[in-house]
Amino acid sequence: MADELELLRRANPVPGDDPRFGEGPLGHEGERRLNHLMAGAGAGEDTATGPATRPATGPGTGGERGPRRSRPRLVWALAATVAVALTATALLLAGPNTTPAVAAPRPLVVRADSTPVPLDTLVQRAERAERDAGDGSEGLRKGTHVQSWSVGMSEDGPPITLPVERVVRWNADDSHTELVVATDPRHPGRRVLTDADDGPRLVDDGHVISEQTFPPSWSDAPPQSPPPHDTARLRAYLREAQHLDGPPTTGELLDATAVLLDTWTLGARENAALARLLADAKGLRPVGQVTDRLGRLGQAYVYDGAGYRRMLIMDPADGTVLGLEDTAAVDEPEYGVETGDVMQYSAWIR
Structure with missing residues (x-):
């Protein structure tokens, strides 16, 4: 709809x-x-x-x-x-007593005629892709390209959805550039809502929100250090990246996955390790096939947490994480949020 x-x-x-x-x-x-x-x-x-x-x-x-x-x-x-x-x-752009025309995007819908694929099956496909890569041509690369939609909430106004595209590229000297533009691939060429600088307003599709160059970073702590490609070490890496006192819960693991993919583009070996780690998570169940917001087919896995529902979308061919969607599981009337509203969505691009 x-x-x-x-x-x-x-x-x-x-x-x-x-x-x-x-x-x-x-x-x-x-x-x-x-x-x-x-x-x-x-x-x-x-x-x-x-x-x-x-x-x-x-x-x-x-x-x-x-x-x-x-x-x-x-x-x-x-x-x-x-x-x-x-x-x-x-x-x-109306005031707090009106319903905005731009609300959160509708939740992704699982195809009724699709068959859920167990995570263990995707692990096998990821491991096959790892073996096929062999020479490391699909290697690990620092930097990311991601489309995201996030809901801005305020007690003074209705929630608004802010779609952006972010490209981060690292240089040989450990400096990096970050480009953020306002764009929504669901409606190419149409104007986009942003709240940068002077509050909510419409800008042209592709409007540059920020373009920055950062000096070299010498940090060797996760997630800046390269992620390992075996499951046990990757679990410890993500725990440290999120500053957790114990092994990550399933919700914390999904948060850490987003942080990892916002920093690194994984190679075949790291991708297989992440797939194995996700397959071991409790409460992450397969629900079937979806088409993500970039038009890609994926297998969806859902986790129900306290007050939210999370959907992990993975490539059925090689187990690559394509996206992560968070939807509200309870109403939050003080913020104008209703059950089923999409609160956050990320789609990672290789």
Whole structure:
């Protein structure tokens, strides 16, 4: 189901890319029809059916039919377009007592006709991919490319969803660059909501939110140090990365996975180790196939925590983690959050 802004766009009778908005002179037929429309407007006549009438509704009319003043259809179409755009913007940036047109994206839906694949099966496929890599051509690389959607909440206003794309690249001297842009692959080319700098506002798709270069980092602590490629050491690595006092719970393991993938692009060996670690986690159950927000097919695994539901999406071919979705399992009326709202979503790109 489309979100509220998408419903408004569909209600627009003349989309922005309609050929009637193309630039250039009118053709002969276009000029003839425009003249006909204008003539009809001046004469109080509908251009398609002749004189147009409708029942009079005022008191004392006795059911008489009076003339209806018609207008060129193009004028009405343009007016409707402007009205829809203004309504969308008003709802989008309205005050705390209104419902925003841009809400959290709908939760991913598991295909009803799909068969859940056990995590152990994906581990076998990840290990096969590890063996096939052999020469390390699909090796570990520091840096990440991720699309994410996160909900900004405030007691002073409704929740708003902020979609961004982040690319982090590390250099040989351990300096790195980070580029963050506002974009939503669900609606390519459309304007995007951001709350950077001066609060919630619409920006063009691809608007650069920040572009920074960071000096060399000499830290050798996780997650800055390279992750190991065996399960026991990787578990300890993620525990240290999250500053945990004991072995990570399933929820903590999923948090640590997100931190790891926000820092590193895993090679085949590290990917297999992570798949084995996830397969050992308690309460992570297979539910079937989904299509993620980048259009990729994946197998979904769900974990129910206190007050939230987490869905891990993995590539069925080699066990690569594609995405992680968190949805609210309880209402939070003080923040305008309802059960089922997507609170956070990340889609990692190799």
